[in-house]
Amino acid sequence: MTEKDRAGTNGGGAGTSGLSARALTALLLMAIFLFGLIRITANVYSYIADRQGAGLATSPTIAWMLEGSSLAAWVVMMIPCWFTVRRIRPPRFSLPATIAIHALLAIPVSLGHIALMVAFRTALWWTMGIGYDFTSPDGSPILYEFRKDLSAYAELVFILFLVQWLVARYAAPPAPAPERRTLAIGDGAVTHHLPVDEIEHVGAAGNYVEVAWRGERLLHRATLTAIEAELAGAGFERIHRGRLVRRNAVRRVVTHKSGDFDVEMASGETLRGSRRFRENLEG
Structure with missing residues (x-):
């Protein structure tokens, strides 16, 4: 085994997790959400205990809704x-600049969080037939929430940065798209590079071949045998000594008593096949 073969097997190289970037991101964000659920569970029971310790009425439902x-x-x-x-992260910005920018962004983020939170609570309280009153122990609910949101935003920024770093480092690279095979067809002064999987059939026409592609007929100076060799392995079969068809473009085969057959193509065109080559479509 060479050094190249051993590289990355201990988890130190990119792509060792085997997960795509999207799957790894989803997994990490789900972990963050589960952490949030654990955290609010602790907050709920702390809230209930504090209310009971102060001799105040307590509703577990309200605590969970809050x-x-x-x-x-x-x-x-x-x-x-x-x-x-x-x-907004290093190295695009320096570390001091990144911290300063995020400190400023904490204000609109907190206001957005507060607005959404109040909207959700108003809707929930409305379903219970009561009104929601946005208050706080110190009488300044926005400042009260903002102080809590500052630490929450700092924590969120760090966690998201860590998630993005982990995804960039350990997610499996996307599989390269297979190169599409083409066939060069000279039609007069124009050379077309036709995707092989779009060619429906090819027929001999004297010193030329006629290539059926997207409803068009292109004449190319070559023999059918030469084209058949170029299309080897691409799913083309000979149905007649002067005709090749792409198997995936065949919709129906109708065999006659003589053994000859008709091939109905995806375009709706019907081509005649010789019994000598019938087994090419049956195999």
């Missing part, structure tokens, strides 16, 4: 935050 609406708002805000982190 924390759940906040989490839902952060899930929505994660979308613009994702693109922001992808663009």
Whole structure:
């Protein structure tokens, strides 16, 4: 085994996870969401315990709605935050500049989170037939939420940066698209490079071959035998000494008593086949 064969087997190289970038991103974001669920669960029971300790009425349903609406708002805000982190990060910006820009962005992000959270809570409370009153213990609900959102945004930026770094480093590279095979056909002064999988059939025409492609007929100076050799392995079969067809373009084969047959193509055209070559389409 060469050094090249051993490279990347210990997880140190890109693409060792075997997951696509999309799958790895989804997996990591799901982990973040599950972490958020664990965190709000702890917050719910802390809220209930604090309320009971203060001798205040407590509803577990209300507690879950309060924390759940906040989490839902952060899930929505994660979308613009994702693109922001992808663009505002080292080395595109220096570390001090990145921190300063994100510190400023924390304000609109927090306002967006608060607006969504209040909207979700208003809708939830409305379904219960009551009104939602946006208040806080210090009498300044926006500032109260903003102080909490600052640490949440800093944490979110770090986590999203880490997710993007992990995806860029460990996601499996996309499989290269197979090169499309083409056939060079000289039609007069024009040379067409036809995708082989779009050619329907080829027929002999004297010193030329007639290539059926997208409903057109192109004349090319060559023998049918030479074209058959060029199309080897591309799924073309001879149905007549003067005709080749692409198997995937065949829709129906009708055999006559004589053993000869008709081949109905995807375009609707019907071609005559010789019994000598019938087994080419039966195999």
